[in-house]
Amino acid sequence: MILRSHVEWALHCCAILAGLPEGKYLSTKALAEFHGLPKEYLSKALQALSQADLVDTTLGPTGGYRLAKPTSDITVLDIVEAVEGKARTFECTNIRAANPCRPAGFCDAGPCAVARVMWAADEAWRSSLRNVRLSDLVATVADDVPQDVWKSTGAWIARRAG
Amino acid sequence: MILRSHVEWALHCCAILAGLPEGKYLSTKALAEFHGLPKEYLSKALQALSQADLVDTTLGPTGGYRLAKPTSDITVLDIVEAVEGKARTFECTNIRAANPCRPAGFCDAGPCAVARVMWAADEAWRSSLRNVRLSDLVATVADDVPQDVWKSTGAWIARRAG
DNA sequence: ATATTAAGGATAATTTATATCCGTATGAAT
DNA sequence: ATTCATACGGATATAAATTATCCTTAATAT
Numbered sequence: 001m002i003l004r005s006h007v008e009w010a011l012h013c014c015a016i017l018a019g020l021p022e023g024k025y026l027s028t029k030a031l032a033e034f035h036g037l038p039k040e041y042l043s044k045a046l047q048a049l050s051q052a053d054l055v056d057t058t059l060g061p062t063g064g065y066r067l068a069k070p071t072s073d074i075t076v077l078d079i080v081e082a083v084e085g086k087a088r089t090f091e092c093t094n095i096r097a098a099n100p101c102r103p104a105g106f107c108d109a110g111p112c113a114v115a116r117v118m119w120a121a122d123e124a125w126r127s128s129l130r131n132v133r134l135s136d137l138v139a140t141v142a143d144d145v146p147q148d149v150w151k152s153t154g155a156w157i158a159r160r161a162g
Numbered sequence: 163m164i165l166r167s168h169v170e171w172a173l174h175c176c177a178i179l180a181g182l183p184e185g186k187y188l189s190t191k192a193l194a195e196f197h198g199l200p201k202e203y204l205s206k207a208l209q210a211l212s213q214a215d216l217v218d219t220t221l222g223p224t225g226g227y228r229l230a231k232p233t234s235d236i237t238v239l240d241i242v243e244a245v246e247g248k249a250r251t252f253e254c255t256n257i258r259a260a261n262p263c264r265p266a267g268f269c270d271a272g273p274c275a276v277a278r279v280m281w282a283a284d285e286a287w288r289s290s291l292r293n294v295r296l297s298d299l300v301a302t303v304a305d306d307v308p309q310d311v312w313k314s315t316g317a318w319i320a321r322r323a324g
Numbered sequence: 325a326t327a328t329t330a331a332g333g334a335t336a337a338t339t340t341a342t343a344t345c346c347g348t349a350t351g352a353a354t
Numbered sequence: 355a356t357t358c359a360t361a362c363g364g365a366t367a368t369a370a371a372t373t374a375t376c377c378t379t380a381a382t383a384t
Binding site: 325326327328329330331332333334335336337338339340341342343344345346347348349350351352353354 | 360361364369370372373377382384
């Protein structure tokens with residue numbers, strides 16, 4: 001089991017969009033160049049963010065993406081679920097229902113014990129992601145990156161913003 | 163992202179093996195019949211459990227599988243990792259390294275902030291699974307299943323055991 | 325001997341992930 | 355008005371992972 005690369009791309013793109021000057025947009029092309037990603041395919045991830053109302057878009061020569069909310073109102077889980085979907089990572093196919101000793105109506109009493117354990121772990125995963133806001137992530141990145149790189153990166157974003 | 167069906171199969175099979183009479187083995191064929199699964203493919207999951215030393219096997223007409231340890235010494239995570247692997251569910255491809263403003267030696271200071279957040283969630287997921295022992299799971303199943311079904315299921319297992 | 329089993333290699337089919345291409349509508353600049 | 359750059363969505367193609375089957379080999383009980 002591995003998360004789609006879109007998850008990684010979307011998180012990095014949101015972190016970059018957080019550094020965008022007020023009212024400006026950043027295009028798919030700029031985001032793809034910045035991260036060295038295939039523009040057309042990255043576009044699909046950004047569309048998913050748009051459909052989840054995490055980013056606003058506009059068309060035309062100065063068009064692109066910007067965050068639709070304050071970074072403190074977006075969680076990492078929001079971003080992950082926007083591109084990966086909200087479906088649980090464990091799918092119960094109810095194989096207990098094949099038990100040759102089953103009576104009629106077996107399994108009618110709710111999800112099986114295995115599914116409950118796996119779903120609890122899934123929820124622990126989501127909970128961990130829900131507890132990190134985009135603002136937290138950006139703060140951590142700012143902490144990691146040397147000040148001069150952080151500054152020139154911000155300038156690069158501003159230069160490419162339309 | 164979805165876990166392989168082997169995870170579900172392995173968990174249910176281990177729960178069944180927990181009800182096996184002392185010293186006996188249960189074959190792939192019996193486990194496949196019980197759960198309505200393709201025998202040959204289920205066999206791959208059981209081989210993974212064997213390679214992880216969670217089950218013992220023996221050949222011949224009375225051969226099959228049995229648990230290699232007490233149910234309280236096996237965690238759900240052990241079983242999940244045996245068939246799904248221990249690799250993290252988020253793979254960092256270090257796309258920050260493409261930053262056009264990067265200096266030489268950028269990214270040498272350890273994993274990026276995005277990866278750390280995702281890996282922390284992965285660890286929360288594993289931790290949740292690690293905290294459930296096979297004995298706990300079996301106890302929950304026993305609680306769920308009506309007594310008569312539980313008893314006849316145990317009899318079925320004993321009848322098919324070699 | 326014979327039958328039954330696990331193990332593992334080879335292969336195929338199916339599904340998902342990754343990636344590209346193209347047409348349309350929109351908005352900005354000239 | 356015209357031109358250009360953009361997001362969007364559909365269609366298609368390619369690659370990889372998952373699911374599944376088949377077959378051979380070695381071991382073991384009867």
